[in-house]
Amino acid sequence: MTDETVTTDESVSTESEITPEIDPDPASASDLESDQPSAATTSTDRNGTTESAGFNTTESSVGEAIIEARDINVWYDDVQALTDITMDIPEQGVTAMIGPSGCGKSTFLRCINRMNDLIDAARVDGDLSLAGKNVYDSDVDPVALRRRVGMVFQKPNPFPKSIYDNVAYGLKIQDVDGDHDEIVENALRKAALWDEVSGRLDESGLELSGGQQQRLCIARAIAPDPEVLLMDEPASALDPVATSQIEDLIDSLAEEYTVVIVTHNMQQAARISDKTAVFLTGGELVEFDDTQKIFENPDNQRVEDYITGKFG
Numbered sequence: 576m577t578d579e580t581v582t583t584d585e586s587v588s589t590e591s592e593i594t595p596e597i598d599p600d601p602a603s604a605s606d607l608e609s610d611q612p613s614a615a616t617t618s619t620d621r622n623g624t625t626e627s628a629g630f631n632t633t634e635s636s637v638g639e640a641i642i643e644a645r646d647i648n649v650w651y652d653d654v655q656a657l658t659d660i661t662m663d664i665p666e667q668g669v670t671a672m673i674g675p676s677g678c679g680k681s682t683f684l685r686c687i688n689r690m691n692d693l694i695d696a697a698r699v700d701g702d703l704s705l706a707g708k709n710v711y712d713s714d715v716d717p718v719a720l721r722r723r724v725g726m727v728f729q730k731p732n733p734f735p736k737s738i739y740d741n742v743a744y745g746l747k748i749q750d751v752d753g754d755h756d757e758i759v760e761n762a763l764r765k766a767a768l769w770d771e772v773s774g775r776l777d778e779s780g781l782e783l784s785g786g787q788q789q790r791l792c793i794a795r796a797i798a799p800d801p802e803v804l805l806m807d808e809p810a811s812a813l814d815p816v817a818t819s820q821i822e823d824l825i826d827s828l829a830e831e832y833t834v835v836i837v838t839h840n841m842q843q844a845a846r847i848s849d850k851t852a853v854f855l856t857g858g859e860l861v862e863f864d865d866t867q868k869i870f871e872n873p874d875n876q877r878v879e880d881y882i883t884g885k886f887g
């Protein structure tokens with residue numbers, strides 16, 4: 576199998592990239608309206624994270640910029656999907672990308688690990704640095720880059736392999752050294768799945784529930800020990816209980832990894848992210864700031880209109 580198997584934006588499929596399927600399921604305007612974060616009480620969760628009015632106000636884990644995008648423009652053939660995107664994504668913590676359907680959120684995510692390379696029609700212009708190195712430099716190997724930048728998609732997409740092999744797959748194809756049994760166990764523990772699967776690692780990953788499958792995909796993504804974890808609507812295909820588990824998991828993963836998440840669910844963005852980027856139609860990054868600022872007091876009127884559900 577080549578690692579250049581590409582179909583459409585709805586199905587970028589290749590096991591060797593550990594990037595099987597993208598299946599956008601855009602939220603409707605009513606979903607967005609019902610997702611408005613509302614003023615609530617102040618509480619402290621199990622991690623000591625203070626939530627004021629539903630916002631994640633954890634400051635400690637967010638560090639210096641690890642991803643620096645400068646004037647990123649992306650076209651699919653003649654259609655421009657992103658326009659002059661410049662932003663610094665801090666190390667660790669959670670950065671959320673929100674905005675209406677088609678505004679380029681997933682396209683931007685795919686710039687970070689060069690998944691857009693796999694789409695024939697896509698052309699990327701600009702600089703995007705990971706830890707100071709432009710990932711678009713000619714000496715960067717995209718497969719090695721994707722070891723540093725893991726990705727999880729909207730629909731859980733385990734391979735038709737055992738639970739163990741799903742997690743070990745990336746280790747094998749990327750020639751990761753070390754004790755694979757130990758790495759698989761650690762990844763499953765970090766993905767909060769170990770206790771549920773430790774006695775049946777030989778069973779097919781496809782036999783797990785949807786939420787378990789998504790945690791398996793997260794374990795697969797973190798097994799090669801990436802620095803960055805990209806998540807493209809990782810909970811939108813899951814029920815509320817599984818969604819809540821994934822949100823808790825993201826919270827704990829963000830202590831170790833830089834998490835960049837695309838979500839249509841504004842309450843989710845408000846709950847779990849430290850920073851929020853708002854993309855609007857035309858592939859523009861309209862505002863990027865602390866999540867609480869974006870949701871409570873955005874500078875841009877269009878962002879306020881979007882956040883308050885005046886348009887979706």
Ligand SMILES: Nc1ncnc2c1ncn2[C@@H]1O[C@H](COP(=O)(O)OP(=O)(O)OP(=O)(O)O)[C@@H](O)[C@H]1O
Nearest residue numbers: 583584599601651656676677678679680681682694
């Ligand atoms: N593989 C592709 N080929 C051609 N055009 C594409 C492709 N992928 C995305 N596009 C177009 O690029 C624009 C941005 O799409 P993208 O999926 O990045 O937006 P998005 O904000 O993530 O949307 P959604 O929230 O619906 O997933 C859209 O106009 C889309 O139709």
